[in-house]
Amino acid sequence: MHRFFVSEELIQGDNIFFPADLAHQISRVLRLNEGARVIVLDNSGTEREVELHSFAKRSVQGTVRAQRPTEREPRTHLTLYMALLKGKKLDWVFQKGTELGVSRFVPLLTRRSVVGSLQSLGDVKLDRWEAIAREAAEQSGRGRLPQIVEPQLLEVALGEVRASAALPLIAWEQERSKSLKEALHPVDGSRPTRVALFVGPEGGFEENEVLSAQAYGAIPVSLGPRILRAETAMVAAATAILYELGDWEC
Amino acid sequence: MHRFFVSEELIQGDNIFFPADLAHQISRVLRLNEGARVIVLDNSGTEREVELHSFAKRSVQGTVRAQRPTEREPRTHLTLYMALLKGKKLDWVFQKGTELGVSRFVPLLTRRSVVGSLQSLGDVKLDRWEAIAREAAEQSGRGRLPQIVEPQLLEVALGEVRASAALPLIAWEQERSKSLKEALHPVDGSRPTRVALFVGPEGGFEENEVLSAQAYGAIPVSLGPRILRAETAMVAAATAILYELGDWEC
Structure with missing residues (x-):
């Protein structure tokens, strides 16, 4: 129907x-x-x-x-903090992320994000992103629309996450020891129900952005040995998190 | 470099x-x-x-x-048997799938695939797909190019898989009990090293195609409660398989 x-x-x-x-x-x-x-x-x-x-x-x-x-909403509340990308690549992340079960999208302005002014991003894109997410939510059978907020500065977003109960993860291609799977299974054996995932732009986060994220409590994680394009990393990491936390179970 | x-x-x-x-x-x-x-x-x-x-x-x-x-090749050999899709959606699956670690791509002609003739698919597309996969392999640091073969009929592909040692899985939105995770962990505790994943076109496989796949030994699996677009299902299932089998470990 x-x-x-x-x-x-x-x-x-x-x-x-x-x-x-x-x-x-x-x-x-x-x-x-x-x-x-x-x-x-x-x-x-x-x-x-x-x-x-x-x-x-x-x-x-x-x-x-x-x-x-409604029966198809994920149990995990995943917020995807995703760096602004060139062209229409983020459109695609909104579409795929919504189908897969992302609950909240926060576009991020990072050092290496190539954008005009925050002003120029304005309402037009937010409207387009909301239309894309709505269509994807209807098509995929979701019970709730994902929330989409205006682009934020990385530091503002990190402050927001620290004040929340979400497990904060930051994907970093230079992380060599902590895998995503390890980060999703805290040593106390609990299962995270809220996750905040940060993914950088083309060229990645700068090292001091990652250090700053760590100061706010975020855990750098590896997405494995292959170097993923920014938009691939966003969608693949969201997929793996929802999969790992049981949201692909029938 | x-x-x-x-x-x-x-x-x-x-x-x-x-x-x-x-x-x-x-x-x-x-x-x-x-x-x-x-x-x-x-x-x-x-x-x-x-x-x-x-x-x-x-x-x-x-x-x-x-x-x-080379150090970045996945240990799991994953063949993605993917139904032909309208427009340029498969281009995107070749790109993302290569970055993520798919070893072999087999485009499939299924009952609901909307294509012209197999003839018209011909060399042009195969060349374009190979160029897309090559660029993605170079960019993501892969040590081998994924193999791309000419579009096959579903039944031919099923025969090929039965003759191989791969674990054959078919994504089906009407599967209600077998999750992907369950299928990837055979009861004997072994870890599959070769997986063959079948994903259908827009509109999915027809029921008798799935029955036929089962007759060839393929296991229908659910990709969770949300209905994914065909191209999303292809990339997300490949992601989850490589993640589950350890190919995201550092």
Whole structure:
């Protein structure tokens, strides 16, 4: 069944009001008809099975037929702190990261990030990233939209993580002894439920950025002997973390 | 140090002869000069550290200064049997898969693969895929080029795998009980060294393709509760397999 995230005010009791853009998607793109069912999500962790009716040119309505908790959200809350990259490479990380189960994305401004001004990044990109993540969340069956925040300076993000309960990891190609697997299994035998993963830009983090991250408590980890492109490292490390912590179990 | 795969006939004892395209890359693109060192690979698992000299317009020469086994190849031999996909999505799988450590790529023609004729796939794509994989292998520090073979029919590929010693896995979104982790740890406690992973196209394998794969000994596995796009499933499953089997250890 097709899935749609809608804003709360469109859900009134058992009645759902699809606005023009979704009505177009439903009747023109997907060619659904009266009586068809879709899943409506309000980003609260609940999904509603909805029967469609009252097709009009610029609106469609629906009636809730069943309601249940969503089942496909990962147990691990993973925040991906990812350096800004050239071109559209981050678009791809938002898409793949959302499918795989990232809960929160924080674009980072690092020393080697090649970007214009923070200003120029502004609203346009955030809107585009949110649209990409929404589509990926609908397609992959997620119950919640990942949160996407405005680009931050590395130091600000490190401060935020120190104040949280997340296990902070920083991928570093010069780390030679600590593997990701080792870092994900603290010696006390506990299983992390919140992870904050930092991945650098093309050319990596500068050494003093890693030292600074360590001062904030972050653990440098190796992603293995092969040198991954920045965007590959982001997606592959997110994959391995969710896999290792049990979020690929059936 | 920059890395180059060259064909064997360009290595004559301790002398290396870089042809016009590599000479252009070395002097114009990378702007290396007399005395600079690069790594030369002949796809045998050996790497040579080479000092450059004799810069000419259409050639550069080099002298071998050190020789050693390559160190970044995965221990696991992973063959990715991947359904042909629309557009350039497979390009991306070749690039990311090579960085991550896939040893062999086999594009598959499946029931739901949307392609023209096998003929039209022909040499052009294979050349492009090989160029993508070569660049990714050089950039990621691999010691061997992954092998890329011509697109095969699913049944032919299944026959090939049955005749090999590889652990055959087929990713299937309708598999509800067998996780990838479980499949990678046979009950006898052994650790697979060769894995053959089948991933379907947009829309997945048809059920009778999966039944047929099972008849050939392949094990259907779940990649977890979220529905991954075909190209995401290919890269994420390859990542998780290499991670699980120890190829991310430092």
